[in-house]
Amino acid sequence: METNYDLSSSDNEKTVEFSEVSSFETFSNSSNDIGDQSLPSENDFEEGNWKIYDQNVNFKTNLPIFKEKEGPYKNLASLNEPIEFFGLFLDDDFLQKICENTDLYYQAYKNQKNRTTKRLSDSHKKKWTKPDLDELKAFFGILLYMGIIQKPKIEDYWSSSILVGTPGIAQILSCDHFVQILRSLSYTPGRNNEDPLHKIHPLKNQIISVSKKLYGPSKYLTIDEGMIKFNGRHKMKVYMPLKPIKFGFKVYMIAESNSGFVLNWKIP
Numbered sequence: 001m002e003t004n005y006d007l008s009s010s011d012n013e014k015t016v017e018f019s020e021v022s023s024f025e026t027f028s029n030s031s032n033d034i035g036d037q038s039l040p041s042e043n044d045f046e047e048g049n050w051k052i053y054d055q056n057v058n059f060k061t062n063l064p065i066f067k068e069k070e071g072p073y074k075n076l077a078s079l080n081e082p083i084e085f086f087g088l089f090l091d092d093d094f095l096q097k098i099c100e101n102t103d104l105y106y107q108a109y110k111n112q113k114n115r116t117t118k119r120l121s122d123s124h125k126k127k128w129t130k131p132d133l134d135e136l137k138a139f140f141g142i143l144l145y146m147g148i149i150q151k152p153k154i155e156d157y158w159s160s161s162i163l164v165g166t167p168g169i170a171q172i173l174s175c176d177h178f179v180q181i182l183r184s185l186s187y188t189p190g191r192n193n194e195d196p197l198h199k200i201h202p203l204k205n206q207i208i209s210v211s212k213k214l215y216g217p218s219k220y221l222t223i224d225e226g227m228i229k230f231n232g233r234h235k236m237k238v239y240m241p242l243k244p245i246k247f248g249f250k251v252y253m254i255a256e257s258n259s260g261f262v263l264n265w266k267i268p
Contacts, residue, residue, distance in 0.1 A: 049216055066219040086140070089210045095136050098187055099203075105128040105186035125175035138173045139181050145169075156181065196236055197267060208264055217256040217263055226251050226265070236267065 080083055106128055131139070142157070151157060151164070158175040159165035192198035227245035230237055238250045253265035 069216045070218045089207055094206055095133055099136055100129050101186040101189050102184050104189050106184040128180055131181055215261055220257045222257040223254050226253055
């Protein structure tokens with residue numbers, strides 16, 4: 001379908017041809033090439049005709065058309081319990097690796113000679129046993145609970161006092177075993193003194209990998225900086241007074257601009 005318009009200027013007259021091709025409308029005089037020198041210039045149009053030019057003409061570009069699927073790749077609406085969302089990111093295979101590496105970490109430090117600290121060798125504490133999947137899930141569940149209900153000491157959660165303690169938590173996991181796992185928790189075997197973040201790389205890579213598999217972002221992405229809260233001691237810990245989270249690890253992230261879903265992030 002072609003429609004011809006006669007647009008005149010004070011200097012000369014030219015006929016401009018508008019061609020509708022499928023979903024694109026291409027403006028052309030003698031060629032569809034955007035770089036064609038024969039295209040009309042601004043002086044070829046009267047002021048009242050620019051509305052027609054602006055609404056009906058789309059120039060060809062070499063930019064690729066975004067055709068990727070947007071939104072969740074899986075039916076997340078079918079997940080009802082928080083443990084089901086947790087299992088999407090930390091599945092049983094990855095948790096089993098944590099169990100193995102945590103046991104190796106404990107045994108390595110326990111067998112070290114001339115070790116003066118008592119944190120792994122208290123005789124009155126419960127004897128160490130390798131954690132299984134149920135115990136590790138209970139451990140992470142208690143950690144999340146501690147982030148919501150904060151108390152002065154870890155032992156307060158297992159207190160028998162009705163004013164301080166948390167009813168039922170002792171039936172989930174004993175305090176001694178929780179502290180043992182907390183002190184020996186490891187995501188990777190061995191040590192790497194050259195990489196200050198080697199202990200968390202497997203966890204970081206797992207979360208990023210799953211994030212890319214679960215969600216397809218739109219074409220509108222943004223690169224921004226953020227903070228991961230951290231209260232311990234580390235040489236990469238920074239202080240950002242203008243951030244809501246003032247102490248922690250500074251990260252650069254790429255996220256979907258309309259939903260805020262983070263696809264990838266990096267600690268510089």
